[in-house]
Amino acid sequence: MSQAATRMTQPDWHPDTARAAIAAAAAAAAAKPAAMRAAVAHLETSKIQQVFEAGFGVDNLLPLWVGESDVNTPDFICRAAYESLRAGEARYTHKRGIPELRHAIKTYTDGLYGLDLDVERISVTQSGMHGIMMCMQAFVEAGDNVVTISPVWPNIVAAAEIMGGEVRQVPMHLEDGLFRLDLDRLFDACDENTKVLFFCSPGNPTAWVMPDDQRLAIRDFCRQRGIWVIADEVYHRLVYDRPVAPSILPDIEPEDRVINLHSFSKTWAMTGWRLGWLVHPPEMGETFGKLLEFSNSGCQAFLQRAATTAITEGEPFVQQMVEYCRVGRDIVSQHLNSMPRVRLAQPTAAFYAFFAVDGMTDSLGFALDVLHKTGVGMAPGAAFGAGGEGFLRICFAKSPEMLAEAMDRLRPVLS
Ligand SMILES: Cc1ncc(COP(=O)(O)O)c(C=O)c1O
Numbered sequence: 001m002s003q004a005a006t007r008m009t010q011p012d013w014h015p016d017t018a019r020a021a022i023a024a025a026a027a028a029a030a031a032k033p034a035a036m037r038a039a040v041a042h043l044e045t046s047k048i049q050q051v052f053e054a055g056f057g058v059d060n061l062l063p064l065w066v067g068e069s070d071v072n073t074p075d076f077i078c079r080a081a082y083e084s085l086r087a088g089e090a091r092y093t094h095k096r097g098i099p100e101l102r103h104a105i106k107t108y109t110d111g112l113y114g115l116d117l118d119v120e121r122i123s124v125t126q127s128g129m130h131g132i133m134m135c136m137q138a139f140v141e142a143g144d145n146v147v148t149i150s151p152v153w154p155n156i157v158a159a160a161e162i163m164g165g166e167v168r169q170v171p172m173h174l175e176d177g178l179f180r181l182d183l184d185r186l187f188d189a190c191d192e193n194t195k196v197l198f199f200c201s202p203g204n205p206t207a208w209v210m211p212d213d214q215r216l217a218i219r220d221f222c223r224q225r226g227i228w229v230i231a232d233e234v235y236h237r238l239v240y241d242r243p244v245a246p247s248i249l250p251d252i253e254p255e256d257r258v259i260n261l262h263s264f265s266k267t268w269a270m271t272g273w274r275l276g277w278l279v280h281p282p283e284m285g286e287t288f289g290k291l292l293e294f295s296n297s298g299c300q301a302f303l304q305r306a307a308t309t310a311i312t313e314g315e316p317f318v319q320q321m322v323e324y325c326r327v328g329r330d331i332v333s334q335h336l337n338s339m340p341r342v343r344l345a346q347p348t349a350a351f352y353a354f355f356a357v358d359g360m361t362d363s364l365g366f367a368l369d370v371l372h373k374t375g376v377g378m379a380p381g382a383a384f385g386a387g388g389e390g391f392l393r394i395c396f397a398k399s400p401e402m403l404a405e406a407m408d409r410l411r412p413v414l415s
Contacts, residue, residue, distance in 0.1 A: 008375050016033045036160075038165050038357040042399065046154040047383035055377050062406045065377040066272040067204060067352070071324060071399035074317050077268065080309035084302035095298035096289050097277070101308045105262075105277050108311045112236075113250045115158070121254060121279050123288040124304060126296045128234045128263030128276040133159045134291045135259050138284070139195045139228050140165035147189045148198040149181055150207050151384035151391070154196055156232075171387030172206065178345050179208040189220055195223055200232035202349030205384050205393040207235075209245055209349050215387025219258070220252055226257065234276070235262040235350040240326050245349055255281050266351070267318055275299060275307050321397075325351045327411070328396035328403050335407035337359050339414040351397040354381070357391050357414060363389055372410040 025303075035041070039392040072293055080287035096102070102122045109117050125131040132155065140146060142164030148156060150169035157167045168189045172179045190197065197218060201210035221227045239245045252258045278288060290300060332353045336342045344355040360366050363380035370378055381391030396403060 006008075011224060016401070018284070020123075022079065023362055027411070037164075039162055042307055043105070043126060043158060043162065046158075046292060046358045047364050048154070049378045050364065051371060051380060054368055055371055058371060058377075060373055061377060062402055062409070063377040064394045064396075064398065064403075067266070067395050069266075069269050069321070069324070069351070069395075070396070070399055070402070071269045071321065073269050073273070074314075075375065076317075077270070077306045078314060079312045081302045082307035084305035087306065089301040091301070093301040093304070095292045095297050097103055097122065097299065098301055098304045099306070101304045101311075104308045104311045109249065109279065112244050113247055115249060117279065117353075118254060118282055120282045120285050123278045123280065123285060123292065123297050124307075125276045125278060125292070126299050127274040128232070128265060129159075130296070131156055131259075131261050131276050131278045132156060132230070132232070133162075133362075134288060134295065135261070135278075135279065136160050136163045136165065136227070137229050137286055144195040145193050146196040146198060147186065147194055148216070149186065149200075150201075150386040151202045151203075151388040152198075153200065154385065156200075157385060160196070160198075165256060166193075166200075168194075169386040171385075172208065173387075175345065175346060177343075179206045180212070181208075181214060183214055183217055184367060186218075186351075190221075190225065191229065191386055192226070194227050194352070196228045196230055198230045198232065198382045200234075202233075202235040202239065204350060205234065205352050205354040205379070206345070206350050207350040207354065208345075209239075211248055212246060215246065215248055216251060217415035219248065221256075223256060229256075229258045230261060232261045234266055236262070237267040238322060238325055238351055239349040240322070241331060241348045242389075249279060257281065259284075264307050264310060267316055267321065269317075269321065270307075270310065273303055273306070275303055325397050327400055329353070330405045332394060332396045332407065334415075335404075335411070337412060341414050347396075351395055353394045353396055354391055355394075357382075357392060360390060363392060367392060370410070370413050374413065376406045376409050 062070040102119050106117045106119050106120050117313045140163040145168055146160040147168045150171045158168045170182050170186045170189050236245045249260055260279040265271040336344045338354055341358040342355050363382045367378050367380040379393040381388035
């Protein structure tokens with residue numbers, strides 16, 4: 001029955017009565033406590049997700065928007081999980097990670113950077129994202145700020161904001177075909193309420209690798225001010241001009257306020273497994289242990305067995321993965337560089353091409369339009385904060401066939 005019909009069958013219905021009822025309901029709602037914290041109520045779905053959702057039902061879709069490869073997790077890793085489950089490892093376990101995995105991470109890290117890491121400094125997390133969230137839980141509250149370099153992966157901003165923190169983004173700029181960071185601007189953005197300085201190198205979305213002198217300057221500045229550094233190195237192995245990206249680990253003392261953030265997602269093609277790890281000062285072990293206890297109560301033992309196998313036996317696979325991405329990078333950059341409206345900083349790491357499009361001022365609208373016209377799914381630069389508008393991001397960890405097809409479809413709209 002329509003609203004109008006309902007009114008007619010209610011003889012005592014009158015606009016004033018209805019208005020009074022609405023006002024009474026509003027007053028009753030206002031008298032109740034807020035349904036949730038303002039920081040959570042104000043969260044917005046990321047613009048990557050908005051394009052992703054617009055892609056449901058698009059024919060012949062070429063999904064290049066999110067940061068994952070189309071390579072499946074290799075069999076030898078899957079088998080380790082299966083065998084662990086068969087052996088009954090499906091119960092609660094060590095909250096900071098099974099000893100075998102923490103030792104394997106130590107051995108792996110020592111081997112990469114020539115260190116002798118204390119295992120006490122390693123905690124296994126339920127993904128890189130979980131690690132980021134636990135850091136924000138540990139360090140940030142209302143009134144604090146987090147300073148970060150932009151363009152930045154939107155989840156970092158959201159994690160800080162959930163904790164009530166203000167996020168200050170310092171944009172990089174493209175100069176002579178390279179992304180550049182002005183360190184003075186970064187340090188000027190910090191004040192007495194700055195709790196965290198976050199950076200990601202190699203970067204998402206820019207693929208930018210922080211120069212050594214800037215990394216050391218950040219270490220010194222934050223050391224002096226007592227600011228926590230979160231150094232996100234989840235793309236450390238996806239590098240095309242050297243075996244491994246420079247890390248902050250060899251530059252720091254164990255007690256420095258530095259968190260080194262890692263994930264199994266990208267290097268070992270394990271995005272859906274949701275495992276990562278943190279390297280932190282030894283005294284933070286207890287804190288992260290409690291945050292793990294009260295969030296996921298420790299990561300699944302059978303997944304950790306697989307991660308142990310990945311990190312100890314996965315070197316040949318990592319090399320294949322790097323080569324796969326290098327081929328993807330070359331296809332994408334060759335095509336993009338020949339398109340008149342495009343400016344691309346050649347990615348030397350990670351698996352993203354983040355390129356400027358001349359004349360594009362609304363990257364979200366553009367990405368949606370291109371999605372519907374061509375079926376190519378790209379992430380809009382505006383999703384990555386202050387420095388991102390005017391850009392689009394493509395993940396090139398995909399098959400050469402898919403990338404070549406995507407480039408053919410994009411050429412008319414980007415030329
Ligand atoms: C910069 C950066 N940090 C952390 C992560 C977290 O990865 P995951 O939660 O899959 O381990 C991602 C994933 O895209 C990322 O791009």
